[in-house]
Amino acid sequence: MKELFEKLNDEKINFEEFEESTLTDIEKKSIKKRIKKKLHKRRSMPVKTLSAVASLTLMAIIAVNSNFALANIPIVGEKLEAFVYSQADTLTDFKTIIGDSVKDNGVKVTLNEVILDEGQLLISSTFYTKLENNDLAYNWFSDIDIYIDGKKVELGGGGGPQEITESYIHYFWTADIGHMDMHKEKTMRIVFNDLKRSDSEKVMKGKWSFKFKASGENLIANSKKIPINHSFTLENGQNIEVEELILTPVSSKLVYKMSNIVDDVYFKIENEHGEAIQETIGHHFRFENYNRFEALEGGKIKIIPFISKFDNSQEYMLTNEIIELDLDEKKLK
Template structure:
């Protein structure tokens, strides 16, 4: 994927209003969804149309680096609640052989941060983190935190997205996926993740960065990853031709990489989804991970328990798309409502959130 996909990433925030504040259970772990809020400066609105549009990402956060002249922080190791990456994401597969348990924590008088475990998935690093509010009398309205990922001494993180959950005991658990500049990462790697700032209700809580260092290796997952060429195209309503290039799948994620040929030079940006089933009868939904001006990634959704059967040999999909509103680049989609009320609409049927069928049903042979 080209670097242009990530160039336009700007201010994002976690919206806790959409999160259930109860503890985790087997149902909730498949329904962890929150609103995607994107703040756009006036001078960035035009360029944003051509930049990243990831409306169906559950959470996406990016916080500017805080200066280093904040003095010395109060640090302490504190055991927080650990979070299993697979359970949190609703992945019903054993990921034990692929993940590295870090189990490190840093603390100050406001926020304790625990880095639980990580998985290196090609050019992505999946990170489970727990934040604990140490100010018991302060109600959590928002938490903003994003790490900077260094591998063998070089910063490689470009963008991040993820899911989060606020529990009653003032802990916020999240799993973030960091897109990396290098897709040829092999062998034992020295990782450093730095949280320059952690914002609680919009206020910086740390006087110096939280820093975690550990080693990991992604070779086992890389060896168990399937990559297939697809070369299937469909046309959006603005005339842009979307070509699905590659299908890449393993136990951690299943993704479709696509190219977009904007033949009419349209400034309209679309949220693209693929909906269908595998040949074993399981529902399959691919939602945007990143949609850029000429490239994108669609990822298999696991939030509501969708997954492809291990026995499946093919998946059948139908493309849908919805244009982001003109002028502000913000698209609020109620994905649950679409899936429950109108799962597979006709081509001329417009959904409440703007989705229309934009191509014919097609089949991908995955084995």
């Protein structure tokens, strides 16, 4: 995800900000090592973090569907297409446009638009507030709670500020929502809790809540699953099973499982010209894993496994386990 982090060159990181979860000690050390490796100092593209805990005080209720008439509302900053490396306005048919605002403690938050993708919810929002010059040297984060059909989603996510100015912060977030029936309309509630400077020295208190309806039916109708079913075992006895590649208009999700876990194994994708396909987010170093990339439309690709040793920061390509796939023929070579 090199390009995602290039603009973070001035970031000041405090690893105590990451909230405790039920990860094992090995997982915690691995995640911290990968964060140290990828993040340096601040600029404004997404950062991997974990979603936090929240409560609810304010609520704005909006009942809208994808392709609602508010599609022409001007959005401050780039649209969600930029977050997933798609061409401008190519995902309009799959969005739910919100455009509603809630104000608390002098800070106004606008929920711009969302996309319900396979296994993830993409969120674009804008915080309107006055920032001093020294505030611009830091990233800013909000703890986000998501409820789908009344049930809280607690699978984490990633993202962060896409643009920071003296008057607003444009904020992208993707939440891992797991498996669900995408054909049925969902009642969703998104709650933003506080706005925090990345050094934890400044917090703007507030709760901004939005309720709306969204459906992934159109997206699923334009998606496909390609079974891969390729397994291999490392010398240390670790087993990896690559199950499938899920292609949607928004993203490409490679799904795999691991057992007897010792080292971190993840995947990269190259097209037939040897060009890397941009990764957007990943969930790995556990039993059920995935790497998510920008949307793929066709052609031949290579799925390349890499191993990251627990005792160092080096990654190694597993050349004997490279998978070649023709997306047009849907056949594994």
